[in-house]
Amino acid sequence: MSWDHWLEFLRMGGYALHVWGSYLVLPALVLVELVLLRLRKREILGHLGWRRDEFKRK
Amino acid sequence: MLLSRKLLVQGIVRDLENKSWYTHCSPEGFYPFAGTLIPWLFAAALIACSAALYLGFFVVPVDTRQGEVARVLFIHAPASWASILLYLVTAAFAVIGLVFNARLPAMAAMALAPTGLLFAFLDIWTGCLWDKAVWGNWWQWDLSTVSELAMAFFYMGFIGLHTAIEDLARANKASALLLLVGALSIVMDFTAVQSVAAQHQGMQGAILLSTAELATLLAMSLGFIMYAGTAALLRLRCVILESERQSMWVAPRRGSSAP
Numbered sequence: 001m002s003w004d005h006w007l008e009f010l011r012m013g014g015y016a017l018h019v020w021g022s023y024l025v026l027p028a029l030v031l032v033e034l035v036l037l038r039l040r041k042r043e044i045l046g047h048l049g050w051r052r053d054e055f056k057r058k
Numbered sequence: 059m060l061l062s063r064k065l066l067v068q069g070i071v072r073d074l075e076n077k078s079w080y081t082h083c084s085p086e087g088f089y090p091f092a093g094t095l096i097p098w099l100f101a102a103a104l105i106a107c108s109a110a111l112y113l114g115f116f117v118v119p120v121d122t123r124q125g126e127v128a129r130v131l132f133i134h135a136p137a138s139w140a141s142i143l144l145y146l147v148t149a150a151f152a153v154i155g156l157v158f159n160a161r162l163p164a165m166a167a168m169a170l171a172p173t174g175l176l177f178a179f180l181d182i183w184t185g186c187l188w189d190k191a192v193w194g195n196w197w198q199w200d201l202s203t204v205s206e207l208a209m210a211f212f213y214m215g216f217i218g219l220h221t222a223i224e225d226l227a228r229a230n231k232a233s234a235l236l237l238l239v240g241a242l243s244i245v246m247d248f249t250a251v252q253s254v255a256a257q258h259q260g261m262q263g264a265i266l267l268s269t270a271e272l273a274t275l276l277a278m279s280l281g282f283i284m285y286a287g288t289a290a291l292l293r294l295r296c297v298i299l300e301s302e303r304q305s306m307w308v309a310p311r312r313g314s315s316a317p
Contacts, residue, residue, distance in 0.1 A: 009115075013126035018191040022130045022184040023111075029176050030285065037292045044299045 092291040100288040106281030113274040127191040136278040137181040144174030149241040152234035169294035175213040205247035212240030
């Protein structure tokens with residue numbers, strides 16, 4: 001499949017909302033999950049009194 | 059996020075020196091092992107998903123019946139498979155933890171469930187958008203959709219129940235039981251789905267999928283599973299630290315203030 005023009009690619013044959021609404025929600029969810037996990041890790045390490053670089057060696 | 063090569067090689071050498079794989083079965087032994095795996099799993103997930111996106115948008119031709127909207131299949135079906143697989147793995151870990159009274163499997167179940175819920179949500183979300191495009195309404199009460207929704211509720215029930223009970227041993231027991239009941243329901247639901255497959259749009263053409271479409275689905279599913287592994291291991295490391303905070307290997311040292 002070759003798209004003639006990038007605008008045509010973005011239009012998705014009139015289904016832009018449905019196709020991009022499906023595909024863009026995945027990176028959004030992944031980003032939220034990874035940020036939440038990073039915050040959780042930071043909180044517990046801070047609670048334990050470890051610095052991040054210090055704990056990496058364990 | 060990626061470890062430096064030196065650290066990685068050190069980690070692998072240390073793992074090999076340990077020799078016994080049983081070392082990894084305790085939370086303390088598993089923590090560094092998980093840390094070694096995470097960047098590799100994440101890289102593999104990125105590669106597989108990129109390949110799937112390329113195949114799905116630039117190799118697979120436009121669907122003759124539904125048009126471009128049929129490309130939603132390549133995220134909808136892998137999300138559905140990933141959520142079902144993750145549910146069964148979560149339930150298996152919870153039951154192993156219950157039967158053998160082991161800490162690590164019970165923690166693994168808690169680490170897997172939120173990512174399973176993420177994929178169940180993704181499946182329902184993409185399904186709604188697809189339904190809207192093809193049938194004109196956002197929600198269709200067909201068996202497959204309702205089964206997926208029920209599974210999402212079981213995920214939420216498991217996470218909620220485990221969080222609500224303070225005593226860890228009781229929380230593990232009660233939530234494992236809920237997961238097991240849910241697993242029976244889910245296996246039955248999806249068996250029923252198979253017997254009335256014609257109801258659900260994705261399955262009508264299941265036999266007619268081209269090689270390119272199958273390759274896309276396979277790559278995306280692999281990518282989702284690799285990502286689920288990444289997120290679950292990251293979460294498992296948090297769970298391990300939180301529950302082992304009293305033990306020697308985690309406890310603060312070098313005069314830092316106690317928690």
